[in-house]
Amino acid sequence: MNTFISIIIIFGLLVFIHELGHLIFAKRAGILCREFAIGFGPKLFSYKKDETTYTIRLLPLGGFVRMAGEDPEMIEIKPGFQIGLNFNRNGNVKDIIINNKSKHPDAKVITVERIDLEHQLIIQGYDESDELKEYKVDAKADYIYDEQRTQIAPYNRQFGSKTLSQRAVAIFAGPFMNFALAAVILISYALIQGMPVDKPIVGDVIPDGAAIEAGLQKGDYVVAIDGKQLDTWSDLTSIIQRSANQELVFQVQRGNDVVEIPVVPEARTGPNEQTDGFIGIYPPTEFSLLGSISFGFAQTWEYIVLIIQSLGMLVTGQFTLDHLSGPVGIYNYTGQAAAMGILVLMQWAAILSINLGIINLLPLPALDGGRLMFIGLEAVRGKPIDPQKEGIVHFVGFALLMVLMLVVTWNDINKFFL
Structure with a gap:
């Protein structure tokens, strides 16, 4: 139940912020926004304010902002009517x-x-x-x-009447807001938890983890593992991650004493399908407002780079479709994050928000990146692509994305349930 509630809250927030970006900048450009929707399918809730109808729909698989001029007008009046x-x-x-x-x-x-x-x-x-x-x-x-x-929808209120830059900003604003949300979440995380310090010190331990069962305590300074001297938190975690199910002897300075504590890292499989060692400890932290802001933006950028590198590995064949996760996989990983506490869940939400932003910027039909690609082609050609042809490309692209979603979902079912 906690997993379901976490999914609803996280996905609702990510989709809301994404579509809010489209809405705000479309309205600033003077575009008539007919509907702001969370979900697809039949309406569950509807509220109209000013020119826009705000709706919540049955299928929580995304959302949309319906801008005038993007689709043919549904009502046509001809002479003789x-x-x-x-x-x-x-x-x-x-x-x-x-x-x-x-x-x-x-x-x-x-x-x-x-x-x-x-x-x-x-x-x-x-x-x-x-x-x-x-x-x-x-x-x-x-x-x-x-x-x-x-x-x-007079022409000056339609999407197509606006300048290339206005249209591009209205489209890019959705993914941008996902990046901004991730930064805000990570800044909040740093303000609550503190900023990680790169020292081999146990900042805190999670209940029922291998660390607390072995006897590690908050504030322990890990001098060495299996005799190998440590200087940074990265040194500590790298040894733990590559030692799943292997006993490690921690040389720990606790006050004026140095004690040896055997620890066996648990094996855990992450979203990238790589099995790492895990003992359940947090890095040491310090608290600073400016430092938290810097940490939030720096972490957001690091996650962006990491996700783009992973996509590059998918293109080059280093990753396969088996490494991708769809709704079932995300549900499963969200449950794992929720079980580890609100702070881990916040980090996971930030990663999902960045993922949503990057995936939407891919130059694929039906995604924001595909729409930006057509705007770019219009800038090069000096005239817009035929709307009917563009609509067909987006329709085919959407159909292919649905097929990919089914394949990834079937892979998830095989991984987690069969």
Whole structure:
């Protein structure tokens, strides 16, 4: 149950922050954002504020910001259509009633002759006196179809009307916010736990770990392991990690005494499928606000570099698809992190946030990186790619990503349950 709650909180936060980045910078560019959604599928919750509907959907597999102009408008009005019009105080059209006009007895019913809701914002049509009239449309007018309101999207409010830089920033903002969230989490971690100090000192021990069972205590200075002198925390952890299930003799300075303590590191398999030794100790720490901020950004950068290097190894064949983890694997590793305490869970959440940011920046269709790639191609060509062709590429890319997700999920099931 703790694992499930941790997954919901962590993934909800990561997706919320990612989509919030898109939303904030799209709105700053003047793009009409119709919906801000967490999840996919049927709506569980819906709330509209100003121009945007905020929804939570059934399938917690991501989220999206629906910007005007990214998809074809769902409502199309052609000459010959009969529509109803309501007007604001300035005499401009505020409601365009597509059907169920009987429910709007005060609406003016016309037969459309010409309509332009993108550039000129006018409707020309014949009223009941069979006279052709022209009506100005408010830039924030609504369609009303089946009693559901949808705001019109003049061209200057559409995604495609904005400059290349505005569109690129709106797309890049999602992954960027994931990197920023990771930095904030790691800064908070340092403020709570303290910043690690690179000395071979036991900062703390976790309950039920090999260290506490062997008799190691907080504050122990590890002078040597199996006679090998230690200078740094990195020296200490490197020996432990490569000695899973092997007895190590720790020479420990405790106060004025030096004692020898045998410790057998447990074997644990991490997200990279590599088995390492683990005894359950934390590094020594110190507390500093400025130092914590520096630590948070430095750790974020180190994780970014490490994940990119891992992706490079996947491309070169040093890693295979078997090394990748999908939802099942992430669920399992999140459970392990939750069992080790809130601080480990915070670090894991930061790593997941960075992963989400980097994966979304890959130049693959249907991902933010794929959309940035098309913006880059437009900059080179001097004109945009045909929206229909781009849409087909994104659709195919999304389908392939779903296939990859199924393969990775099946690998996870085999690893953890079969």
